[in-house]
Amino acid sequence: MLSWKDKLDFFNEKYDWKLYQIKHKFAKKEVKSDYDEIWELISIQHDTVLNYNYRPMPGHIELFRAEKPPRSMPLDPEAGWTGLADGGINIHITPGNHYSIFKPPHDKKFVETFEELISKNSLNK
Numbered sequence: 001m002l003s004w005k006d007k008l009d010f011f012n013e014k015y016d017w018k019l020y021q022i023k024h025k026f027a028k029k030e031v032k033s034d035y036d037e038i039w040e041l042i043s044i045q046h047d048t049v050l051n052y053n054y055r056p057m058p059g060h061i062e063l064f065r066a067e068k069p070p071r072s073m074p075l076d077p078e079a080g081w082t083g084l085a086d087g088g089i090n091i092h093i094t095p096g097n098h099y100s101i102f103k104p105p106h107d108k109k110f111v112e113t114f115e116e117l118i119s120k121n122s123l124n125k
Contacts, residue, residue, distance in 0.1 A: 012047040015041060060087030062117055065111065068097040 022037050061081055076082065078089050092113050096106035 007048055007052055011044060013046050018044070048056045054084060056084055056086045058086050061085040062092065063089050064092045064094050064101065064102050064113075067093055067095050068096045070098050 018037070018041055030103070032057070058064075061084065063079065063081055065079065077091060081089055094101045094106060094110050100106050103108050
């Protein structure tokens with residue numbers, strides 16, 4: 001079984017090779033459907049993601065979620081991170097939306113919470 005790094009390296013190699021082939025064909029004015037080329041790249045990425053075996057990492061996850069999530073956000077409060085950390089997930093709701101949590105005035109609350117976490121973790125070591 002390949003590690004996630006090996007799978008990522010494999011994907012990147014296939015992606016780079018396919019990109020080279022596309023550029024080479026266009027340079028020679030050989031025309032293959034753009035759709036076919038793009039679809040092949042998407043298929044490689046899709047296969048890589050589907051075949052990745054997730055394993056929980058040691059420790060916990062500090063998950064920052066926007067107070068106003070995008071409409072496309074899953075209803076899962078842990079946003080798909082469930083089971084990926086042995087120590088569980090701590091969710092922090094931050095004012096603003098997905099795009100504004102790092103911008104004034106919402107950035108202050110994010111930084112405040114983040115600094116508290118860093119301080120707390122450095123005290124526990």
